[in-house]
Amino acid sequence: MSILRPFKATDMFKFNNVNLDIWTETYSIGFYLHYLSRWPDLCYVQEAPSRRMMGYVIGKAEGQSTEWHGHVTAITVAPEYRRLSLARKMMSLLELVSDESYRGFFVDLYVRCNNAVAIQMYEGMGYDVYRRVREYYGNLGVGKGGRDEEDAFDMRKPLSRDSARRSVRSNGRDIVVSAHEVS
Numbered sequence: 104m105s106i107l108r109p110f111k112a113t114d115m116f117k118f119n120n121v122n123l124d125i126w127t128e129t130y131s132i133g134f135y136l137h138y139l140s141r142w143p144d145l146c147y148v149q150e151a152p153s154r155r156m157m158g159y160v161i162g163k164a165e166g167q168s169t170e171w172h173g174h175v176t177a178i179t180v181a182p183e184y185r186r187l188s189l190a191r192k193m194m195s196l197l198e199l200v201s202d203e204s205y206r207g208f209f210v211d212l213y214v215r216c217n218n219a220v221a222i223q224m225y226e227g228m229g230y231d232v233y234r235r236v237r238e239y240y241g242n243l244g245v246g247k248g249g250r251d252e253e254d255a256f257d258m259r260k261p262l263s264r265d266s267a268r269r270s271v272r273s274n275g276r277d278i279v280v281s282a283h284e285v286s
């Protein structure tokens with residue numbers, strides 16, 4: 104049986120099979136260490152019985168006042184382990200901790216506008232587009248579909264503290280902001 108456990112610094116020695124993926128960003132070592140030391144309860148690994156890494160999620164808590172929220176910085180599952188509900192379980196855990204430990208108002212994330220699989224997954228989990236961020240990802244250039252490769256959807260899901268659902272809106276795809284307007 105595979106296990107969902109906290110992300111350890113030594114996991115960086117064995118995440119190549121997961122990170123060698125066009126949709127998955129690889130950050131600097133210091134970036135991961137910052138997350139693991141600051142938000143260890145929002146960083147998890149799914150590990151196979153063979154100890155092979157199946158996927159991971161890293162997140163943080165940030166914002167002021169009613170913008171206080173959990174944030175999914177990266178979630179990824181190795182191709183051979185997809186469609187086993189691993190991402191669903193990692194997202195559920197991050198949402199639970201953001202809700203019950205951090206008392207955030209919502210969870211949010213950024214996703215490339217052309218990452219149809221991930222967008223469909225997030226919508227199925229109750230996330231809505233809050234706004235479109237122009238050129239959030241500035242490294243792919245403008246593709247055939249306009250700026251979908253570079254633009255991000257900022258997607259949000261309200262938590263129990265936001266029972267009035269003030270953190271989401273229905274027309275988010277029509278709200279376009281530039282990258283320097285978001286933190």
Ligand SMILES: CC(C)(COP(=O)(O)OP(=O)(O)OC[C@H]1O[C@@H](n2cnc3c(N)ncnc32)[C@H](O)[C@@H]1OP(=O)(O)O)[C@@H](O)C(=O)NCCC(=O)NCCS
Nearest residue numbers: 126178179180185186187188189190191214220221224227
């Ligand atoms: C997106 C990703 C994390 C999904 O991981 P996963 O473990 O396969 O997802 P799950 O099995 O938990 O799927 C949850 C739901 O998402 C949807 N979904 C996931 N993959 C899908 C696909 N290829 N096609 C259609 N729907 C899909 C389904 O509704 C699924 O529920 P179901 O299996 O009960 O129908 C994985 O495809 C991945 O690592 N992609 C590359 C990295 C990436 O894009 N990360 C997100 C960046 S913001």
